[in-house]
Amino acid sequence: MVWPTLTRGLAEALRAAGIDVADRVERIELQIPREPDHGDWTTNVALTLAREAKRPPRAIAEAVAKAFPLAGGPFAAVEVAGPGFLNFRYGDAFLAALPARIASDGTTFGRSEFGRGTACLVEYVSANPTGPLNVVNARAAAVGSTLVRLLEAIGHRAEGEFYVNDAGRQVDLLGASLAARFAERAGIARAFPEDGYQGAYLRDLAAALPEAEARAALARPDGTAWFRDAALERVIEWQRRDLEAYGVTFARWFRESSLHASGAVDETLRALEARDVVYRAARPEVGGDEDEPEAAQGEATWLRTSRFGDEKDRVLVRANGVPTYLLPDIAYHRDKRARGFRHGIDIWGPDHHGHITRMQAALAALGAEPDFLEILIAQQVNLLSGGQPVKMSKRAGEFITLRDLMDDVGADCAKFFFLMRSTSAHLDFDLDLAKRQNDENPAFYVQYAHARIASVLRYAAERGLAASGEATPSAELEIPEARALIRKLATFPELVRGAAVMREPHRVPTYLVETAAAFHRFYHACRVVTDDAARSRARLAIAAAARQVIANGLALMGVSAPERMERAAEAAT
């Protein structure tokens, strides 16, 4: 990997130039410029250090350029440009050796040790076990699973986890809804609960219940618990199965109920009390609304989140003695730390973004490191069909599910579309476009490049030709399209590092589209399989390297890299 050697070389050159950056080597900004004229790597250290060094940036840059140890490294030249940028250019030897190196690295090309084995926990989807998964869950699943793979790729120990809210009011309501549906079937009068779950899936579920047992439960005063448990296990299993079909699995499905059972919830409350951030009162000491009639509900237990950046204090335990969702949630994050994770990343839906400050405040109140928890919001998804928004009503239980989406456009395509956009941005998902198996669909564009290369490699193999394991001859390296492709492939490790560090999975598909385009240009400029065996083998090595990088990138996304693609039967023309 180029990044560490470049960093070390720069630190050494800066020291020679009289500037010591020993303690902040990793903060040196290194970038791959988008403008090819600016070299293969660039840094602005001379500009950022000019002020403290009290020297003009260009003077620093000149000194660094002179002292930079080029010998034995990937670079052949370093130039000073503009106001004081340092631009590094790969030597031909480095580029020539790259295809063979990618071949030998195989699926590990792009990986690094940047994360030094730090344990990270990514919590995502974590949908309530009250119904099918929706499209935002689908988006979060694509983003979260990719994030786990990205973190692993840069050397973290990363795990994905699904937090199941299988306790509390929502699941009780689910039980009551199911009981009502069963009663309805059995011809027993029973009111459907207000705000109950309307979805048709509960009717199906009610039909599948063991008749006698359900009737008995219905007759008992505490019978909804039976229906709740029945519904819960069924729904969780559906969710797990759908996610599996989608290609997303978790290291652990963590049950909220286990926190109650183990006493972790009570323990967390005591830990907070010990830190003197809890009080009992009828209304909050900070942030209360004067005309809140709810104040009459009696004394609740409050957490002083307002001391840690929240606008008001929050209820941990209701006046009736039942904890709000917040307390077990704090217990859950406390548990993550106790399990040895040094860093947690949560991916939440758009309806939870108002909860970020209170969660962070709660963890601060607990004494957690300020950067322990990072929360990403997987923004809203608007489905478009025929150019019109698809109408959905969560209340009535009418919405497009993850399962519908997979049936409609396929898991690969759905994931690719979700990952194309930055997580925090609203997303318009054009179902018609995603369904189209043609050139308008970027998922197919990338997969097609992979299949096309695989096809060329097969064609070559039939003629007894295989990729060369030798350095690329300079005659090939001088072809602009070949050189551009190899340079693009060389940036993959840095792309992976950047996407992981910045928590921006969307950089991967963006890169893959560019890489696929670079390959297609190479393909058009250079016939790969010719009568010239040596040349053919060299070009096969370049093509094979491109295939490997595209495959590695698609693997990060959890999208398949097909060896061949059947053209779907053209619609009547």
Next chain:
RNA sequence: GCGCCCGUAGCUCAAUUGGAUAGAGCGUUAGCCUCCGGAGCUAAAGGUUACAGGUUCGAUUCCUGUCGGGCGCACCA
């Protein structure tokens, strides 16, 4: 009213933790197959980065304000 997200080509979106001349796809227009997959390639056109200030060597990026879109503001999750 308060908080958060967003505003970039006709449309959907990028722009590498403040970098150099803001880029792709679709759509439009004009081209490219005796040859390895044309699901491809080449070129043209398309921009006051919503608006107004500020910070600095440098702002699509950071800060303030205005306008517009979305979401959230429970002793629900």
